[in-house]
Amino acid sequence: MILDAKIPPGAIDKKWTDYRFNMKVVNPANKRKHKIIVVGTGLAGASAAASLAELGYNVHAFTFHDSPRRAHSIAAQGGINATKDYPNDGDSVRRLFYDTVKGGDFRAREANVHRLAEISNQIIDHCTALGVPFAREYGGLLDNRSFGGAQVSRTFYARGQTGQQLLLGAYQSLMRQVGAGQVKLHTRLEMLDLVTVDGVARGVIFRNLVTGELERHEADAVILATGGYGRAFYLSTNAAGSNVTAAWRAHKRGALFANPCFTQIHPTCVPVAGEHQSKLTLMSESLRNDGRVWVPRKAGDTRSPDQIPEAERRYFLEEKYPSFGNLVPRDVASRNAKQMCDEGLGVGESGLSVYLDFHDAIERVGEGKIREKYGNLFHMYEKITDENPYQVPMRIYPAVHYTMGGLWVDYNLMSTIPGLHVLGEANFSDHGANRLGASALMQGLADGYFIISQTIGNYLVSNALPKITTEHAAFADAERSVKARLDKLLGAKGGTPPAEFHKRLGKILWDDCGMARNEEGLKHALEEIPKIREEFWRGVSVTGSGQDFNLALEEAGRVADFLEFGELMALDALTRRESCGGHFREESQTSENEALRDDENFCHVAAWEHQGKNIASSALHKEPLTFENVHLTQRSYK
């Protein structure tokens, strides 16, 4: 298979403009004749559904939540990047493009990243017009702050709830279209299979989570905006319901999965408290603007932090990276925190955390100012840990947060299955091997508001799409296989809750495919995961009925998919024998323990094709990456 990314010709800064002109457009009167399914109503899905409906398409939006406003985009705290250069500090489209390509450790497509940087400003304009209450200065204009991996202030924010406000903006636009009858909204419907007819995506099988009924929906194009797969690790900052099911089912129907091993471990999370924990909580990395990260210089120093004098503290990021200091990219910050803990310098009961100290910032600007900026985060931290971060330093530790890998898409955001488009975190395209802070919201909204609304028209006009109905045999086949799987889950007569298998998978992935990976560990994971999978199908307990609101059944289905997907993740990590961004192979590091890329052998996107039952025999296809505008260099943040 040749992976054609369909990158338009021409200079990098002209590609998107020229491409938009060269695309075919759908006649306004014909748009309503095209039915489009959008699965997922987070930033990418809601913005896509709203924009497509505004254009006149017949849009059906689906969410497995009770409301489109619940998607996990809502939990993003810190902000959204754009190249407005309002602070006059030298930002430009080119600089955001450069920072993103470099931050991604040269494993993203230049053309996609440049388009993202170009669109970034339109997003801010649009969201402001929608009433997103971004932070402002006294003069009434928008405020900016700086974020990890950047030396300019280009991040727009709404207190510590930027994701919430951006999602509500998109949600309100979506609901406006629902009210206008342009979007048919389907809540509490979970996608369980993709329907392809002659190799083209033409529909989806959903399960109604309240009644258990299976529903068939046909369309001219299908859009997946179903988020990332961080919950494969069980413990992550993702929502309890976040899952890989929709993307995985599409993968099993022929969509290639790209770079599944590229996961982001976020440096500033509340440390794990115990076995019972169901999820981890992120503390926005904007905190690193004012907080200083340190550990005691001496291993086993059990004094309380305020008793440790300045000279006996190791501000390890400031010492090692003088020019970026505490604002190094996420992968670098995470790895260094792990290294400190590995050396026995970690703090807290488990020794698995480092301090994030606001003492100096509070002295400098006062507690009021810090409260204004981070009040809700400090409040949340205190609730979870019962410690007051205005008085004692926060304790933080890295946690799985975001997944850069995802379904492979071309420049049009179309997967290897014609008609199946993938947006937001669910695709792989823009962040390479490491995502910069405040870029996820930007990408989700760029994909939804501004890219898919253009490229899907070209697809619809350029392809003859024969009329089909849900009576087509492909729907019956897909429904049958979905039903067989549900019956199998309900028929499992074991006594073990699904969560226990999920926790075991998570522990293996965290140990062997987490912040640092090596051949031995990954081979261990590849041996263990199929065993857990087998035990799952023998020993899982799913009580209740299939014709009911059954949370155990929902959970078991998602865990079963993670148990397959986790193996592909480890396989990808094993195959990529280089370090890049968040993928740190211990065998490939510089003398200073930084990630050492191997551009000669691994300057490509690794896209996996499913081959029948056996995940171990998935076929690897490579899309070579070329860098014509940002020169391949070893990343340095010193």
Add this chain to the structure above:
Amino acid sequence: MNFKLRLWRQANGNAKGNFQEVEAQGVSPDMSFLEMLDEVNNDFLREGKDAVAFESDCREGICGTCSLVINGLPHGPDRGTTACQLYMRKFKDGQTITVEPWRAKAFPVIKDLAVDRAAFDEIISVGGFISVKTGSAPDANGLPVPKRDADSAMDAAACIGCGACVAACPNASAMLFVAAKVSHLGHLPQGQPERQRRVVRMVSKMDELGFGNCSNRNECEAACPKEISVEHIARMNRDYGVSALLGTDRDRSEAGA
């Protein structure tokens, strides 16, 4: 820690419900309330019993999915906190804890502790937005907004749509939810063109969907996990009054004005 739980069990919206008593033993004070329920459910599954249905997602207090009345209080005893961020250290060892769903006519029970809050989405769909097509916006700094207004808009916009305000209200009124959106958009210059039409449409939809009236008991504010102030209700009432007096754009155009 050990607790005696009284969990509301109800097979579906039409069935009669009742309390089931369950012992929760060996609970860590560092568990969240929902993590404690996770353990109860895992025990149910080990014993081959039907798990209790309750909803949650983000588990960090922002998505608004969790919806439990704990000992008579929506989201439990901790002020400004969702059930997912309520920690067991806030309870006394050995305490009896009663867990019920939101109870309101407009939020029918789906099963056990899960209710249907689609009515909130319906209210938003008639006016809880600013009508802007993608691609048509001017430069974001083209329209300055006084910081005070932007901050007040943000205070109101912090609503997570959980419905605790409705569950807490003796009349099951949705005034705080609706007012939060009306006030968020009404504080901003971008929201002015539709200000009157918005409030009238949202309030009439709210009435139509079976939510009750406001009788100024302020239970909503006390229950709100985001501590949204009832001042927004006063603001909405003012807007509503003005709209009733002047008529909305639509009334005027229909009257040929």
